[in-house]
Amino acid sequence: MTEISKKSRNFSMWQIILASISILTIFVYFMFYPPLPRPPEIGRHLPSNFSEGENVFQERVKNHFPAQSNEEDMVYELKNQGFTVNIDTKEAYFSKSSFPCKLQWRIHWLAESGLITSVGASYGGICL
Numbered sequence: 001m002t003e004i005s006k007k008s009r010n011f012s013m014w015q016i017i018l019a020s021i022s023i024l025t026i027f028v029y030f031m032f033y034p035p036l037p038r039p040p041e042i043g044r045h046l047p048s049n050f051s052e053g054e055n056v057f058q059e060r061v062k063n064h065f066p067a068q069s070n071e072e073d074m075v076y077e078l079k080n081q082g083f084t085v086n087i088d089t090k091e092a093y094f095s096k097s098s099f100p101c102k103l104q105w106r107i108h109w110l111a112e113s114g115l116i117t118s119v120g121a122s123y124g125g126i127c128l
Helices: 002-034 050-064 071-078
Strands: 084-086 091-098 100-110 116-128
Touching: 002 084, 050 116, 071 100, 071 116
Parallel strands: none
Antiparallel strands: 084 091, 091 100, 100 116
């Protein structure tokens, strides 16, 4: 084997090793920090402490959907933000797995004649 073909072969081996390491690094990154689904707009950028985050989330929800708001409009907006809405139980739910936690946003409400009478929310996670 000539000197050039040995160098070429070694260079190709290093390219394969570097490409493999890059692919593995990207895979591990997306396993721990999946980009999708994005958290709902109303639930983004909450404090990392679940208790504090829940207080902030509850306040946002109550301010955004005050009593006497139209229930149908709220349901439409929650669905557009990615929540799974159960109109029968008057609950909306969104979860996102992001190692090492599974984060959960929940909104529940009461309504009469199509108008919200009260709304509540919870935020938290289950972590390893």
